[in-house]
Amino acid sequence: xxxxxxxxxxxxxxxxxxxxxxxxxxxxxxxxxxxxxxxxxxxxxxxxxxxxxxxxxxxxxxxxxxxxxxxxxxxxxxxxxxxxxxxxxxxxxxxxxxxxxxxxxxxxxxxxxxxxxxxxxxxxxxxxxxxxxxxxxxxxxxxxxxxxxxxxxxxxxxxxxxxxxxxxxxxxxxxxxxxxxxxxxxxxxxxxxxxxxxxxxxxxxxxxxxxxxxxxxxxxxxxxxxxxxxxxxxxxxxxxxxxxxxxxxxxxxxxxxxxxxxxxxxxxxxxxxxxxxxxxxxxxxxxxxxxxxxxxxxxxxxxxxxxxxxxxxxxxxxxxxxxxxxxxxxxxxxxxxxxxxxxxxxxxxxxxxxxxxxxxxxxxxxxxxxxxxxxxxxxxxxxxxxxxxxxxxxxxxxxxxxxxxxxxxxxxxxxxxxxxxxxxxxxxxxxxxxxxxxxxxxxxxxxxxxxxxxxxxxxxxxxxxxxxxxxxxxxxxxxxxxxxxxxxxxxxxxxx
Ligand SMILES: Cc1cc2nc3c(=O)[nH]c(=O)nc-3n(C[C@H](O)[C@H](O)[C@H](O)COP(=O)(O)OP(=O)(O)OC[C@H]3O[C@@H](n4cnc5c(N)ncnc54)[C@H](O)[C@@H]3O)c2cc1C
Numbered sequence: 483x484x485x486x487x488x489x490x491x492x493x494x495x496x497x498x499x500x501x502x503x504x505x506x507x508x509x510x511x512x513x514x515x516x517x518x519x520x521x522x523x524x525x526x527x528x529x530x531x532x533x534x535x536x537x538x539x540x541x542x543x544x545x546x547x548x549x550x551x552x553x554x555x556x557x558x559x560x561x562x563x564x565x566x567x568x569x570x571x572x573x574x575x576x577x578x579x580x581x582x583x584x585x586x587x588x589x590x591x592x593x594x595x596x597x598x599x600x601x602x603x604x605x606x607x608x609x610x611x612x613x614x615x616x617x618x619x620x621x622x623x624x625x626x627x628x629x630x631x632x633x634x635x636x637x638x639x640x641x642x643x644x645x646x647x648x649x650x651x652x653x654x655x656x657x658x659x660x661x662x663x664x665x666x667x668x669x670x671x672x673x674x675x676x677x678x679x680x681x682x683x684x685x686x687x688x689x690x691x692x693x694x695x696x697x698x699x700x701x702x703x704x705x706x707x708x709x710x711x712x713x714x715x716x717x718x719x720x721x722x723x724x725x726x727x728x729x730x731x732x733x734x735x736x737x738x739x740x741x742x743x744x745x746x747x748x749x750x751x752x753x754x755x756x757x758x759x760x761x762x763x764x765x766x767x768x769x770x771x772x773x774x775x776x777x778x779x780x781x782x783x784x785x786x787x788x789x790x791x792x793x794x795x796x797x798x799x800x801x802x803x804x805x806x807x808x809x810x811x812x813x814x815x816x817x818x819x820x821x822x823x824x825x826x827x828x829x830x831x832x833x834x835x836x837x838x839x840x841x842x843x844x845x846x847x848x849x850x851x852x853x854x855x856x857x858x859x860x861x862x863x864x865x866x867x868x869x870x871x872x873x874x875x876x877x878x879x880x881x882x883x884x885x886x887x888x889x890x891x892x893x894x895x896x897x898x899x900x901x902x903x904x905x906x907x908x909x910x911x912x913x914x915x916x917x918x919x920x921x922x923x924x925x926x927x928x929x930x931x932x933x934x935x936x937x938x939x940x941x942x943x944x945x946x947x948x949x950x951x952x953x954x955x956x957x958x959x960x961x962x963x964x965x966x967x968x969x970x971x972x973x974x975x976x977x978x
Contacts, residue, residue: 493521495949498965504715525702561707616687649674735944784907784919791901923950
């Protein structure tokens, strides 16, 4: 056979598997249905502006961090330069909070305590819990056999809080709604009552201990660096090649069939795509029953994005790269979103990449990117297939987001906009085949975090899954680590 391994899907998950496997001398083919690799993590150019299609930041890039290790092992690190994100601004209807992301736990606690002095003791206890839980999560991958047997002794918090929502823990520790809002301001598209506490503890403890970064050249640089590492190691990429069926015989994988009618034989296949498609539609009929659990998984909400080219000196306005303008009631907002509606003044995440990397826009201009959670079913599925209605809804939503930013963040913005484009949940789905344009793959609910997520090895011999529907979690780092999990299993199985 020409290939040892075939990877389906060239997002961060698929690229990571490939770049790690070629380093071990395996012959790998990656098949990507789109016109380039990267999935959600791509940049695109319009009128001299370089926009990030989706993401805003990445963690674990410090020396020894999980993503740093992947980049170093694959050789992708040499293609990248990370810029540290210093502050994040949280804006609520009644107050603002600038958080310094480089000062560790103590600085963060002090900043929140200054706003809510009456909660000082609870704050300390809460962060103590976050710290301990975060430590256990970091430790869990390196447990010895005996420690695994004695798991409840070594990872008490992981067992205690496995099914806990962030909301439940916040209610236990705090009185004021304001502090609960602040501590649940996280880019997850879920309100605290539905968000996994363990996920929150992982994210917060890592971000506060080590910080977050933006790659010079835009978020797409990460995928380009991984693809370069993959190709330099001898890996082969075929774009515009959609896998339509995974061939299985006698319980073992045999290869993949493409929509174009090609067949690529291999004993190992890694599917790093929408899990319902990978383990539902792509497998032979007789496996439908075995994998019917994929139908009850909760996918995360989609997003609506606005990309702006702005003629305005934003660097003189004391604005940070990353801001989170909260609607103030994420529970109510989520309730509306799950009924297919979007509030008049929704939560908006704002990034201004040119504050970190001015080369992304022509001189005298800046880029602003706005994101809000959005349901796939909004206004009858964004116009029920009617193109002119779709464009009208897209325009209305673009105006709604700009209006929100003008009212709550940057008055007078619209007078300076020189370029505007938007992406709907349908756009996200069209480019990446994430069903419903799911922003983060599986929603990080208590039921779907850690061991609650689908394992990277399937019961079909030679079939692995990676990406943001699988273990350990979503996001660029989560998808990357899932790829490293799958790669480790394959290397072990193939005795490399
Ligand atoms: C708006 C938005 C903002 C985000 N912000 C951040 C952020 O700031 N930080 C962060 O860490 N994460 C962020 N994320 C999440 C992060 O981007 C994803 O979790 C992660 O990139 C998923 O990677 P993946 O490899 O699992 O999948 P994807 O990126 O979805 O890639 C899957 C790939 O598989 C291809 N494919 C699908 N089906 C087939 C098939 N049948 N045959 C061949 N190819 C196929 C697709 O075309 C796609 O290229 C954001 C996501 C969105 C949408």
